Amino acid sequence: MYREHILSHYKEPQHFGSLQHATHHAHSFNPLCGDDLTMELLVKKQQVEDVRFSGKGCAISMAAASMLTEIVVGKTIDQLKKLTKDDIFKLLDIPLSPGRIKCALLCLETLHKAAYGEQSKGDKGEHHDV
Amino acid sequence: MLSAINPSALKKQFPIFKRKIHGKSLTYLDNAATTQKPQAVIDTITDYYTNHNANIHRGVYQLSQEATGLYEAAHATIGRFIGASADEIIFTRNTTESINLLAHSLPPLFGKRNELLLTELEHHANLVPWQQLAKRAGMQLKFIRMNSDFTLDLADAEKKITSKTALVALCHVSNALGTINPVQKITQLAKAKGALTVVDAAQSVPHMPVDVKRLGCDFLAFSGHKMYGSTGIGVLYGRKELLERMPPYMTGGDMIKRVSYHDAEWNDLPMKFEAGTPHISGAIGLAAAVSYLQKIGMENIRKHEEHLTALALEQLKKFSVTIYHPGINHGAGIISFNLRGVHAHDVASLMDDHGICIRGGHHCAMPLMKKLGIPGTARISFGLYNTEQDVAAVMIALQSIIKKFGVKV
Numbered sequence: 001m002y003r004e005h006i007l008s009h010y011k012e013p014q015h016f017g018s019l020q021h022a023t024h025h026a027h028s029f030n031p032l033c034g035d036d037l038t039m040e041l042l043v044k045k046q047q048v049e050d051v052r053f054s055g056k057g058c059a060i061s062m063a064a065a066s067m068l069t070e071i072v073v074g075k076t077i078d079q080l081k082k083l084t085k086d087d088i089f090k091l092l093d094i095p096l097s098p099g100r101i102k103c104a105l106l107c108l109e110t111l112h113k114a115a116y117g118e119q120s121k122g123d124k125g126e127h128h129d130v
Numbered sequence: 131m132l133s134a135i136n137p138s139a140l141k142k143q144f145p146i147f148k149r150k151i152h153g154k155s156l157t158y159l160d161n162a163a164t165t166q167k168p169q170a171v172i173d174t175i176t177d178y179y180t181n182h183n184a185n186i187h188r189g190v191y192q193l194s195q196e197a198t199g200l201y202e203a204a205h206a207t208i209g210r211f212i213g214a215s216a217d218e219i220i221f222t223r224n225t226t227e228s229i230n231l232l233a234h235s236l237p238p239l240f241g242k243r244n245e246l247l248l249t250e251l252e253h254h255a256n257l258v259p260w261q262q263l264a265k266r267a268g269m270q271l272k273f274i275r276m277n278s279d280f281t282l283d284l285a286d287a288e289k290k291i292t293s294k295t296a297l298v299a300l301c302h303v304s305n306a307l308g309t310i311n312p313v314q315k316i317t318q319l320a321k322a323k324g325a326l327t328v329v330d331a332a333q334s335v336p337h338m339p340v341d342v343k344r345l346g347c348d349f350l351a352f353s354g355h356k357m358y359g360s361t362g363i364g365v366l367y368g369r370k371e372l373l374e375r376m377p378p379y380m381t382g383g384d385m386i387k388r389v390s391y392h393d394a395e396w397n398d399l400p401m402k403f404e405a406g407t408p409h410i411s412g413a414i415g416l417a418a419a420v421s422y423l424q425k426i427g428m429e430n431i432r433k434h435e436e437h438l439t440a441l442a443l444e445q446l447k448k449f450s451v452t453i454y455h456p457g458i459n460h461g462a463g464i465i466s467f468n469l470r471g472v473h474a475h476d477v478a479s480l481m482d483d484h485g486i487c488i489r490g491g492h493h494c495a496m497p498l499m500k501k502l503g504i505p506g507t508a509r510i511s512f513g514l515y516n517t518e519q520d521v522a523a524v525m526i527a528l529q530s531i532i533k534k535f536g537v538k539v
């Protein structure tokens with residue numbers, strides 16, 4: 001699981017930090033392992049211009065978030081909504097043990113929350129994945 | 131240094147250690163979660179199903195009488211092991227069920243007392259049942275504070291145990307930090323104020339001598355699977371005089387003496403609290419596990435695990451780790467730690483690559499982790515078959531994790 005590309009994303013995450021003028025943002029927390037993730041998007045004309053993430057967690061969850069941010073710029077909100085678990089698994093390109101799948105998918109859950117956030121406030125709101 | 135027992139020889143009595151994990155020999159250091167099973171226990175359970183299987187208390191035929199005899203003898207064996215009589219031993223599924231039984235059946239004995247006193251160190255199993263009882267019955271829930279050295283604050287206990295205290299429930303050994311609580315002192319304080327006492331002994335009975343009379347507790351709960359027996363079998367010890375005054379937990383077959391369409395009369399102890407067909411093979415297997423432990427000697431096991439704990443604490447200090455353990459004088463063979471810059475789950479996952487089983491997470495003690503300000507820890511917990519080589523294997527694995535993650539030492 002801990003291939004070189006995972007560790008390098010963990011040690012030097014891409015798009016780590018926050019955005020001054022984010023239009024979309026969401027936060028997720030996994031109480032089971034304490035992983036904590038915030039995603040911020042700057043969207044103009046339905047298209048992602050910039051992205052940042054912040055938080056803390058294991059190498060798998062942080063590396064997955066970092067890799068995900070690398071592919072979201074330029075995508076439309078609708079394209080973000082269509083991203084699936086398999087897209088994340090392909091990005092990671094490692095054999096994940098069953099106990100670690102939740103860690104890998106926390107970033108997708110957060111991104112989806114951010115993408116849905118604006119139009120449907122509330123109903124996708126504080127979904128905590130346990 | 132010479133150990134009190136020969137763990138390498140003992141390891142050979144546990145067939146699971148023959149197998150390989152990721153091509154490496156198995157180093158099992160998650161004994162606080164559950165222990166491996168010796169051949170003696172496996173053989174006893176196999177023999178029961180091969181030669182003696184029948185329902186108990188029901189048949190007049192030979193086979194049923196054999197099964198009944200073995201099941202009743204299990205009560206006596208486990209009773210002797212902790213200084214209790216056979217009718218004070220109730221078989222449950224596990225520690226959790228034992229405590230739920232109490233949370234259900236004990237309140238009628240509380241009288242006007244309205245406070246439940248726990249400690250900040252409890253496993254969810256000794257917290258949630260009482261918390262829910264407090265909500266249901268409108269009782270007050272209080273907690274004895276933990277000191278910064280991970281020991282229990284006795285002065286705080288003294289302050290909080292009052293004539294309003296219905297019950298003090300505490301763990302003997304904390305599964306998250308290894309802290310050995312001064313149970314004897316707490317039960318004395320409780321007794322002086324007329325409060326009942328419940329001891330969660332899930333992490334002490336498998337690792338040190340435990341005697342309910344010496345501890346002075348009213349109730350004691352533990353799990354078979356953490357003491358080299360099978361899963362699905364647990365124990366609740368209760369003082370006979372109290373058990374007799376308590377209403378049953380579950381009702382139905384076996385726990386009754388006489389039943390009419392509109393009424394029922396409860397059976398004698400311990401059957402009154404053992405409704406339905408019990409886990410017969412589990413109970414007999416647990417008795418075999420107890421005999422196995424007695425042959426080795428609980429004092430010897432404690433000494434051996436103490437030695438390994440001291441060794442591991444010493445060696446861990448060489449790394450850039452935070453250790454959450456009260457020290458060898460106040461702690462058992464459970465060591466929680468965090469490696470700087472590496473999440474506990476990553477530590478546990480990477481240990482697995484070396485064939486080492488350790489736990490990473492909150493250890494069913496979320497409020498305690500929150501108090502410590504951490505999401506969780508990596509945890510090593512020893513059993514009687516662990517060796518100095520096992521400790522060395524952990525240190526080698528830590529070395530390689532540090533190299534991988536580039537942590538500065």
Ligand SMILES: Cc1ncc(COP(=O)(O)O)c(C=O)c1O
Pocket residue numbers: 162163224225226227253255256301303304305330332333353494
């Ligand atoms: C201190 C303590 N109490 C209670 C339990 C619960 O045991 P079980 O899951 O067997 O009911 C455990 C085990 O995880 C424990 O370590």
